[in-house]
Amino acid sequence: MTSSGTQPLVSEGFSGRMRVQDPALPPGQHLVDRFPVMSAGPTPVVHRRAWELTVTTPSGRQTPWDFAGLTRLPVEDVVADLHCVTRWSRSGTRWRGVPVEALLREVDDAGARYVMAHSYGGYTTNVPLEDLLDGRAWLVFDHEDEPLSAEHGGPVRLLVPHLYLWKSAKWVNGLTLMSHDAPGFWESLGYHLYGDPWREQRHSRD
Amino acid sequence: MARAATLPRLTWQSATLTQVRRESSTASTLRLDVAGWPGHRAGQHVDVRLTAADGYTAVRPYSLASAAGSGLVEITVATTPGGEVSTYLVNDAVAGNHVEVRGPLGSWFVWDVSDPDPVQLVAGGSGVVPLMSMLRTHGSAGHPAPMRLLYSVSDPEQVLYADEVEQLAHAATVLHTRHSPPGTARPPGRVTPAEVEEHTLPATSRPSVFVCGPTGFVEAMLTVLTGLGHDPERIRAERYGERSSP
Incomplete structure (x- = not known):
């Protein structure tokens, strides 16, 4: 009974209203105006002054960061389209933050190919190291010119806009460099290890 | 992920609406007949895909309302303003119509009878x-x-x-x-x-x-x-x- 891609089953009487297919939108996504909040549990509330993040190398060396230290790094303004695996997308969202590579510049990343991002509250997500470099990922602390709210991941969240949004860990407090890939929270629950929206890598079984 | 690897690849299954029940002025429950439905856990959802006659498709996720182990596949859909899929499912769809579904999906927001806690x-x-x-x-x-x-x-x-x-x-x-x-x-x-x-x-x-x-x-x-x-x-x-x- 599996439908074939060439002969789709028509839903009688369905015409569809959102006929505009935006080429900037990955397959299976639709645009929303507001910013839905997606989290698995309660929202951790951490003040900027109390925020800490630890970068850990494969050999176990740790570098601590605090908010003041983070903002002394070169700050960038970022405009990004967001794509949530639950099928909504937002275009042109504005963020301010620091490129992830700026935090990794001084650390010994020998042997590192993957990164596990850790969050307050225990959330984790895995991302290949190269996806966090070359201006493709940031640690952001402002959203639309306001300090990033707790419900959207403040004081600091990871922003990896070229992957599904669950990779952009909210309330981030650790980046652990790893030699091998390992699943994070949602990835252990059946979501895709990589999560490319343009290839619709939603579930591990996609 | 060994557990996921044992599960079959996710595919779209054709489904027939066998019952549409009005739950409120803005919500309906739809019962689906899905061949080979593997059963679901309480709290899981399905992706529903609608295809128009000209090939236009739209996909949205909907929570399952029926009991795990019941063999019933029922979703309850509430209309969202301007929602092309929800409006069709709540206001236009009738028994005998066809949709496609994928799932059940989700393994976090689920409750199993094996959980002994309140x-x-x-x-x-x-x-x-x-x-x-x-x-x-x-x-x-x-x-x-x-x-x-x-x-x-x-x-x-x-x-x-x-x-x-x-x-x-x-x-x-x-x-x-x-x-x-x-x-x-x-x-x-x-x-x-x-x-x-x-x-x-x-x-x-x-x-x-x-x-x-x-x-x-x-x-x-x-x-x-x-x-x-x-x-x-x-x-x-x-x-x-x-x-x-x-």
Whole structure:
């Protein structure tokens, strides 16, 4: 009974209203105006002054960061389209933050190919190291010119806009460099290890 | 991920609507006949794909409302303003129509009868849908641990599964935010922290907690629940309107 891609089953009487297919939108996504909040549990509330993040190398060396230290790094303004695996997308969202590579510049990343991002509250997500470099990922602390709210991941969240949004860990407090890939929270629950929206890598079984 | 690897690849299955039941002025329950349905867990959802005659497609996720183990595949859909899929499913679809489904999906916001602990459910609006699957699963299994529902809804006409909720008697509390039913003492309004404390299982009984509803409601409830001493590790939340997994 599996439908074939060439002969789709028509839903009688369905015409569809959102006929505009935006080429900037990955397959299976639709645009929303507001910013839905997606989290698995309660929202951790951490003040900027109390925020800490630890970068850990494969050999176990740790570098601590605090908010003041983070903002002394070169700050960038970022405009990004967001794509949530639950099928909504937002275009042109504005963020301010620091490129992830700026935090990794001084650390010994020998042997590192993957990164596990850790969050307050225990959330984790895995991302290949190269996806966090070359201006493709940031640690952001402002959203639309306001300090990033707790419900959207403040004081600091990871922003990896070229992957599904669950990779952009909210309330981030650790980046652990790893030699091998390992699943994070949602990835252990059946979501895709990589999560490319343009290839619709939603579930591990996609 | 060995567990995932043992599961078959996700594919779209054709499905026939066998029953459409109006739940409220803005929501309907649709029963689907899906060949080879593998069964689902309470709290899971499916992706529903609609295809127009010219090939245009739209996909949205919807929570399953039917009990795990019932063999029934039922989703309850509430209309969202301008929502092309929800409007079709609630207002236009009739028995005999066809859709495609993929799933069941999700393994976080789920409850299984193997969980021996008490369960507190907190619903805002149509966030009650996956929680109703849990209540039905719990009820049909004759599960010995208590499962309670706190259900915040705008007015009596918007209560989903009203008869079943009423039959839950003291295990369910319905609080109205905009209009209260005639003859009730409580004025309509948002659920207060004191009401959460009064109408939910105490944190000392260490219940599993599931919260589902609009974002603002869920955030408020989570703040209250953690303030009452519930372990954040035991609280699962699904923010609503859009699916929250992840």
